């Protein structure tokens with residue numbers, strides 16, 4: 044509604060000859076809308092309108108003084124503009140400065156407010172620092188055959204105590220059934236055993252993230268759970284990858300490599316994920 048009025052004022056042919064008259068016409072239109080209650084009292088827009096009105100009157104006064112009143116740039120419409128009363132008013136420079144300040148300062152503050160979140164985002168948060176730090180796990184609470192999930196660097200790491208049967212099952216699986224039997228293509232520290240993929244046979248530490256597309260495999264630890272020849276392990280429901288209890292992937296699975304083994308250190312009943320056995324941070 045108000046927008047249409049502005050457009051009409053801007054497009055209407057004017058009897059004027061200098062460049063600012065279109066701005067004055069717009070100011071007159073805005074002034075009328077102000078009177079109609081469309082411009083909030085005390086707002087920056089109201090100050091800008093007042094400034095335009097003052098500038099316009101000053102220009103008209105100059106025209107009158109120079110005898111150019113007959114051909115003056117702009118003929119105002121009466122109900123909205125009492126220019127005879129205000130023609131003698133000088134340009135209010137302090138109001139001009141105030142209008143500029145009200146327009147520029149909030150803009151600068153808004154710009155700073157937009158920039159600040161990006162700067163803050165670049166600084167690492169306490170949570171992000173904690174996410175990269177080594178994580179300690181108390182092994183005394185984990186029983187043989189149990190697996191616990193630990194979060195390290197935003198990933199799930201499985202800590203599992205294998206039973207003697209599970210350790211023995213690793214010997215029963217022929218290398219021909221495994222895609223990467225010796226973990227040459229897989230992520231695995233050099234200090235872990237090639238077959239058990241662990242520092243000690245009982246405790247295995249590996250990421251619970253499928254190396255195909257990153258799903259989390261589920262535990263299928265009971266022998267026979269996935270068929271007669273199944274000795275226990277893990278199954279990824281997304282696309283059907285199968286892993287043994289050392290995280291070694293079976294042939295025919297879409298996952299190309301074994302589950303990753305992160306750096307870790309065992310000190311009695313304390314496991315630290317994220318450092319090597321000689322204390323170097325991963």
Ligand code: FES
Pocket residue numbers: 253254255256257258279280281282283284297298
């Ligand atoms: S993500 Fe695990 S099989 Fe595809």
